[in-house]
Amino acid sequence: MDAFESILAMLAGAVLLRGLSHRSGVPFPTLLAVAGALLALVAVELPFSLDPSLVLALFVAPILLDAAFDTSPRDLKANWRAVLQLVVVAVGLTTIGVAAVAHWLVPDLSWAAAIALGAIVAPPDAAAATAALRQVSPPHRLNVILEGESLLNDASALLIYRLAVTAAVSGGTITAAAIAPTFLLSVVGSLVAGPAIALVWSRLTRDISDAPSSIILQFVATFGVWVVAESLHLSAILTVVTYAMTIARSAPARTPARLRVPSYAVWDTAVVVLTALAFVLIGLQLGPVIRHAPPGAVAEWSVVAAAVLATVIVLRLIWVFGYNRWLWLRGARVADDSHADWRSGMIIGWAGMRGIVTVGTALALPAGFPHRDLLLFVAFAVTLGTLVIQGLTLKPLVRWLALEDDGPVEREVRLARVALAETGLAAIDGDDSDEARALRDELHIECRTAADAEEGDGRAILPAKVLRRRVSEERRERLLALRRDGTIGDDAFHRLEEELDFADLAIEQRI
Template identity: 35%
Template sequence: MHATAEFELIIAMFLVIVGLHYVAQRLSLPPSAALIVGGGAVAFVPGLPAVAIDPELVLVLFLPPLLMDGAWFTAIAPFRRHMAGILSLAIGAVFFTTAVVAVVTKLLLPALPWAACVALGAILSPPDAVSARAVLQRVRLPRRLSTLLEGESLLNDAAGLVLFRFAVAAVLTGTFSLGAATGTFFLLVIGGVAVGAGIGAIWVLLLRRLGDDTLMIAATMLVCWSAYIAGELLHVSGVIAVVTAGLTCGWFQHVVFSASVRIRALAFWQVLVFLLEAAVFTLIGLSLRGILDRIGDPARILDTMAMPVLAIVAAVILARFLWIFAADAIVALLRRAGWVSARPLGGRAALVMSWAGMRGVVTLAVALSLPEAMPERDLMLVTAFTVILVTVLVQGTSLGWIIERARPAEDAAALPPLDLQAAEHAMFRAQLSAVEREAHDADGEVIHPQLLRRYRTRATAGEAFDGTADERNQAIARHFDVIIAAVEAGRAELVRLHRAGQIDDETLHDLEHDLDLEELGAVAAKG
């Protein structure tokens, strides 16, 4: 296909995405489900060329910015507090699901080598960050469950990808060492953390020196790909590198970004993430035609693959239930024995967590990267695509219903000491103190009475002023300087409360957004 035709096809795909999103909103359907179904339908439009997906390009193009977006807004304190639970899901559940799928596959296909069975399990085991984000944005979960699911989606791809690479190498070479694989896994993780922290530190130092808003946003956009590519080039986990860099940048953005950069960067990222997420699900649907073309006869899927594929899909879903309920029962027993202070999730929350195991682009991309020499490669491709369809279309669309019926309780220990209203009062007190310091002259006379009466408008201040144009402009500038100082004081108080663990990330972002808008208005009025 000519390059111009490929570009026209991409534009057409984004137009279809907008239409499918609109239809999903009108029908109250999850956009991810509408995009997969719509992409699958578009793939069979007569005259449309088959879409060939390069799995390596998919991973490096889509995964870093979507992981970065998730890590950027991850609450650090709850993330650390629930690290044991997150690792249990991101590593323990991935390894357990891989083992269950490998055993079930070996029982169904005895001739298939164990390493190939493990490779299939590694492909299907990690829930997808993109699919999780798409669903979690539409439901309301208790903070603890939201933190666990978001943390799992950020870290589990690393475990799945490492398992997959070792299993494929074992198939091709016929050798495998559990000790070497375990040691390599921890080296990949530690190396990814180091690379991501280094990229994040460079970003913080760089942004302190860049004075242009556009350059700062561009530098921020490139962090995710820089971290991922650097990690892969250094043979460590690029996924962990991106997550670490995103956590670092999200932590420091409150002190290195100006209000204008934060507002513009947020708008830019929202559009970028929307297009990338939508493109991911559409490409999953479009890839259906390529898989069917490879199989040749669709009847072959029903005749020879239907039973093993359905059995493996059931194993993937049940393995998550087994791991989460068993782990929660162990925590409950250890807590009764006084050995741990962690609280079990409870049956209702465990049900929701077990049902929230959607697969997506990582599963598809890794499946498509299987070497041609892999035994039963066609079966693995069909199984991967079926798992994606079932988990997104069935689990993803019904998760909201499950949450409404289960009604998992909020963990009181997960709530911050201050709620939104208390944090807002603290911010207002800090602003008032800043205004009072600047609103009096050396003799103690009030020189900015309008600020003490909830900020008079520029026009009112200008009409009330009696003097020359230059004196009037200077007075207006001083007026808005005090407003800007008040905004800075309020932001500093919010950051202090956040760093002290008194407020959560959601409260910080909400109130900081209000301050950013107030500061932009003051800067514009002053100018």
């Protein structure tokens, strides 16, 4: 099977697994991890490889930007204490704990290589957690904390990872005195560079009106920000996060719907493809490693992987509950410390699934890195183990703990609907045309429905919209018939089809 056929098989498999995820309720990342494990165990050789130096930029940059674009700075600020202690302390404890366990079990594994392994498996993946939690709707604040942690802990873990890899390759050591200045420079520089690049890029691309050009430039900017940050020795992850969050504040005001709709679709597709590709690649790399390993090596690696997996899970629970206890002892009543409640703490502690960043950093290890095969095996085993053990039990755990979302997003949506309807009414105030009267009636219904609703998002089901859907369906059938009988050609057909598509999107959002 050549590379082209391999890519086709990978894409088809990703679609099948995504469909299976929707039908079964099993998180998509969990299924991808299982598929990667099967690829590693099956004796199949696919001509598909990637330069380790490109792995982080290719996989992490676009997926991280997509997540950061949807992050709310307001919510992140409101929960900064809970996020910060996970980003700094939990990542640090996990890195040190894993390094100690790995060095103890494999004495000839240098401390630098052991710390690199700790940094690889330290950062949890919010996408895996939210995929598992999506069907049970836990409190909104828990999602905010998990997503905020995932955005920022990658930066702290990757900085440790870079230093550890450099030290391991060069035979040096890592000290707190060496890490602190680099960490501070990286953080401060990234916090300045990300927003600055976003402001400059927004000005340079504000006149782009072609959808394909706009989408291509979005990917160019994403990878470009990563490359610039790397060349300046900044945190590429933190720079991309701050860039995306800045762009997200300015883009909606200047981007028309005809550019935004296809852009979102392309980015959703790219995230699925890159995530699937990462798990396929690590499965393909592990296959030859397992088959060509010395006798008894895989059994030894399995012991190390099991110990590291237990360390990762237990240390996170210990820290979360320890922090919870500390808050209780000091009588803290801080709004963002939502996991001071033991049930919330249990969810946050158990939602430590590893994902794309762990897989990506493992794949990015240089070819001659000491014990690379061991580290690759352990990193994937931890990812697979957390996605299966925690990913499949997180949803039942939320239900057992009876944690439910108190609906802050829906309340804000209802509030905004009322405000938008009132603004629309003010815009046509004094207009006595028939069209204005019909629109005024619709806006009054929307306003009353949202204002009176006590749950849900307060969306009004308008009779006129139902009629528009029926009319749109009939118009589309007629348009298809006109093309079938040769009355109109494909050029005219596609122009009218696009108009009906945008009208249908508007109807779907209003019914």
